[in-house]
Amino acid sequence: MNEMTTELHKFLFDGLPVRGMLVRLTDSWQEVLRRRDASETFEEPVRQLLGEMAAAGVLMQSNIQFNGAVVLQIFGDGPVKVAVAEVQPDLGFRATAKVVGELPSTDSGHLPLDVMVNVGGEGRCAITLDPQNRMPGQQPYQGVVPLHGDKREPLLQLSEVLEHYMLQSEQLDTKLILAANDSIAAGLLIQRLPMEGTGNLAGGQRSDEDEIGLNEAYNRIAYLAATLTREELLTLDADTILRRLFWEEDIIRFDPMKGLEGPHFACTCSRERVGTMLRNLGREEVESILTEQAQIDVGCEFCGEHYRFDAVDAAELFTETTDHPPGSKSLQ
Numbered sequence: 001m002n003e004m005t006t007e008l009h010k011f012l013f014d015g016l017p018v019r020g021m022l023v024r025l026t027d028s029w030q031e032v033l034r035r036r037d038a039s040e041t042f043e044e045p046v047r048q049l050l051g052e053m054a055a056a057g058v059l060m061q062s063n064i065q066f067n068g069a070v071v072l073q074i075f076g077d078g079p080v081k082v083a084v085a086e087v088q089p090d091l092g093f094r095a096t097a098k099v100v101g102e103l104p105s106t107d108s109g110h111l112p113l114d115v116m117v118n119v120g121g122e123g124r125c126a127i128t129l130d131p132q133n134r135m136p137g138q139q140p141y142q143g144v145v146p147l148h149g150d151k152r153e154p155l156l157q158l159s160e161v162l163e164h165y166m167l168q169s170e171q172l173d174t175k176l177i178l179a180a181n182d183s184i185a186a187g188l189l190i191q192r193l194p195m196e197g198t199g200n201l202a203g204g205q206r207s208d209e210d211e212i213g214l215n216e217a218y219n220r221i222a223y224l225a226a227t228l229t230r231e232e233l234l235t236l237d238a239d240t241i242l243r244r245l246f247w248e249e250d251i252i253r254f255d256p257m258k259g260l261e262g263p264h265f266a267c268t269c270s271r272e273r274v275g276t277m278l279r280n281l282g283r284e285e286v287e288s289i290l291t292e293q294a295q296i297d298v299g300c301e302f303c304g305e306h307y308r309f310d311a312v313d314a315a316e317l318f319t320e321t322t323d324h325p326p327g328s329k330s331l332q
């Protein structure tokens with residue numbers, strides 16, 4: 001039987017410059033899907049892509065020392081125009097997509113990136129690190145990679161795109177296995193630790209021979225990780241996966257992160273933010289909408305929450321002297 005709770009497992013390979021993480025988003029991922037209106041349910045290949053993005057986002061957020069959101073976005077030129085997963089430093093995550101038109105049919109429920117987001121070869125994947133307390137004028141850090149490799153070969157899986165990004169932008173050798181269905185979104189990350197580290201490595205005293213040995217260790221472990229099938233990742237618990245893959249390795253495991261300390265569904269939308277958006281739209285535009293309908297109803301694409309502003313709320317939006325939006329009683 002599957003573990004029912006969402007968990008993030010971190011581990012090290014004793015004496016080797018290799019670390020790993022395994023994430024299983026279960027109840028938290030199901031919550032993302034449940035919050036979509038029935039009329040707006042994504043097709044299965046999109047649900048799988050979003051699940052993989054959520055799992056990958058959690059792994060990347062946990063992998064970096066950064067006090068801000070990790071935002072994974074795919075901009076497509078196929079039926080999937082945008083897919084996004086955001087993970088906050090406390091591992092609260094949310095995900096959504098914009099799909100226009102039909103996806104090709106599939107029996108497995110899985111579709112490669114080239115038919116969903118990279119039909120014309122113009123698809124892009126953006127990884128943004130958005131600082132939590134951004135100073136005015138400060139830009140978030142963003143890396144953008146195409147959905148093809150160095151020899152222009154199309155990358156068909158999200159895991160390949162992110163491995164490519166980690167190597168190009170962070171100079172980090174990374175092996176990623178990702179998979180998702182409607183019950184679970186899961187990921188395994190194996191990474192070679194940066195060479196300049198102190199830790200258990202020999203500092204700057206390393207010879208070429210040592211370096212080759214360290215590469216061999218990473219290569220062996222990455223090779224073992226790559227034997228994990230999507231099916232195994234989706235159905236086996238963390239203990240079983242790690243035992244099966246790495247039974248000959250000495251693994252140091254940390255207590256799994258779960259509950260509110262682990263990955264969990266969370267949306268950052270608020271009435272205040274929607275009020276700001278309406279204010280930016282301008283008084284004329286807002287009033288013109290309100291002559292056609294009794295209230296402005298703004299739905300959050302991530303969590304399904306609805307924020308409604310009637311004529312009185314709107315008038316307050318444009319006359320207020322404080323920053324507080326109308327109707328919000330629990331600010332600060």
Ligand SMILES: [Zn+2]
Pocket residue numbers: 267268269270300301302303304305
């Ligand atoms: Zn929301």
